[in-house]
Amino acid sequence: MSPFWIMVTILALALVGYILGRRRAGSSAAGDIRKLHSRPTYYGWNTAIWTALPSLLLLLVWVLAQPLIVDRAVNGNIPDSAVSDSQTRGQIMSEVQGTAFELGRAVNEGIVSQSEARALSLDDAATTEKLAAAGIEITPSAPVLEAAKDYRAFNLNASRALTGAALVLALAGLAWSLSQIKPGYRARNIVESFVRGFLILCSLLAIATTVGIVLSLVFESIRFFQLYPWQDFFFGTEWTPSFGGGSKLGMLPLLWGTLYISLIALLFAVPIGLFAAIYMSEYATPRVRGFVKPVIEVLAGIPTIVYGLFALVTVGPLIRDWIAAPAGFGNSASSVMTAGLVMGIMLIPFVSSLSDDIINAVPQSLRDGSLGLGSTPSETVRNVILPAALPGIVGAILLAASRAIGETMIVVLGAGAMARISGNPFDAMTTITVKIVGQLTGDNDFASPETLVAFALGLTLFVMTLALNIVALVIVRKYREQYE
Incomplete structure (x- = not known):
């Protein structure tokens, strides 16, 4: 499941949690909402937050970290002999990602099956001709093709693991938050604390963005001045x-x-x-x-x-x-x-x-x-x-x-x-x-x-x-x- 549909599923579970939280709050007070510490809406929002927030945080961290981890793992499997003098490892990885994308497109369009994509080799003339007939050219070197298949396998396994972990975490948050609902449960305080934290986070976002921009410019500029004299840069007229x-x-x-x-x-x-x-x-x-x-x-x-x-x-x-x-x-x-x-x-x-x-x-x-x-x-x-x-x-x-x-x-x-x-x-x-x-x-x-x-x-x-x-x-x- 793609990250987008995982997010949609989590938000749907949060909506279900909101409805169940309100109903459980009413039933815990035997229908008399005056016995509740907070209004039923706060119990619903509390359940929705605990259902969605941990899973969405996991999704965010995973989406940011997965490309780095997969690239490093695949790059480590590419032998040095596959990197020619006219290429860098970054260019090899670009070719690997392009080949993996073409393989994924062929699978998604039903041209080849998952097993055929995993078993594809440069000597597999039948599959290669099938791909070429559909307008998909797979013509990398053998190490690049193997790295592209590893790249797809890593991403598919990571997506499956992310789907399972996110859904399990969302369901666990839903069950736990529902179990906490009692007439004396301070749902309003928790929801308002979350809103306050969210507003603070939004306020800090501009500052963090500015700091990130400045640091990226400073560090890359330092690299430049290590290679080129700063006097010639600031005072040069050509x-x-x-x-x-x-x-x-x-x-x-x-x-x-x-x-x-x-x-x-x-x-x-x-x-x-x-x-x-x-x-x-x-x-x-x-x-x-x-x-x-x-x-x-x-x-x-x-x-x-x-x-x-x-x-x-x-x-x-x-x-x-x-x-x-x-x-x-x-x-x-x-x-x-x-x-x-x-x-x-x-x-x-x-x-x-x-x-x-x-x-x-x-x-x-x-x-x-x-x-x-x-x-x-x-x-x-x-x-x-x-x-x-x-x-x-x-x-x-x-x-x-x-x-x-x-x-x-x-x-x-x-x-x-x-x-x-x-x-x-x-x-x-x-x-x-x-x-x-x-x-x-x-x-x-x-x-x-x-x-x-x-x-x-x-x-x-x-x-x-x-x-x-x-x-x-x-x-x-x-x-x-x-x-x-």
Whole structure:
């Protein structure tokens, strides 16, 4: 049974436990629920939790650990003679997994039986022809085929063991929880403790995710700097990776392109988005606001690949033909200006929608007091509303900045992939995120600096975002203290 159906079965047993728990609580009190410590619903939830929780935890641990254990066991059975000089054990395991998948597909589609799949060999012409007639090619070496059969056998046995263990544990939890139900049993306390623990776990999830991301970036970056000098990475002005050796991995051209494109995008998006938010919240009628705000928010739902195509087909040629070429700045449709303007269009709803909600959250009494003292609406916006909403507006701008720094598709199609340092906004450049994708695309060896450099670039982006948040926090605290 697959993990999905095991989970469905466990949840079905939990539903049965909920019903039985409520009924047993009522029968234990002889039908008088006033004798119960908790309401019958809590007894039902208590039974459902003890039925599902242990089994689901076992399922989670098993699903996470099984691939590692099976891969290690199968990898240990592959002889060294099966690994050629042009291959690594990781590539051999990929071939083993692919062959095992094809065998499993053949069994599931009824082309061969389980016994035929287990007995398959390279000399078995009849079974091989049967598979080939169905469009399934099994052409590995003999050690790989044997390892693939072992891989399938390990997974099948593990799935059977998981099914039995999970169902036994669920039934045991169901029986035990039902046996504990008595009028004085504190089911409500147990259920509320579980809910409290679940909420704490959800709160810690974001922290654990952040820590995991940071640690993975740090450890892989350390591996990179053990292979490549950090001075050349942080201060190098040339980016010419070569998996054959002799790479120059200076990040300054990528950092320059990232900041340049993001700056142009923010210079375009922030004023337009902020002025649109002020208009919608302070000047527009409800009818106009109800039309304009959804139309602006539609921009946030457009896929970035569509923005990239728009930059490639429309904006880039227009800038080249109407501005860059006549002024002698260049003849390329891919440029920093193209990517920056299109990215700015994409960022407008991030700034306008959030700023609009923040400005609307400013108390109406502040507006009334300012207007009552003789201020004009524009003076009220400038001197009262914007200072009060400044922390939220800074947060909206930071969100837009983070979105701009992490954008990839618009840069690929609108700015090109040229790593260079230039002040001309009509030159083609690239960003850190584009090169991260480029370095990790394909079947690359993670022991080479040309691949590990992607993690160092990712760590650089993380530090940049962290610095932006620290600066914004200082600005917010300064203005908030002045306002309060």
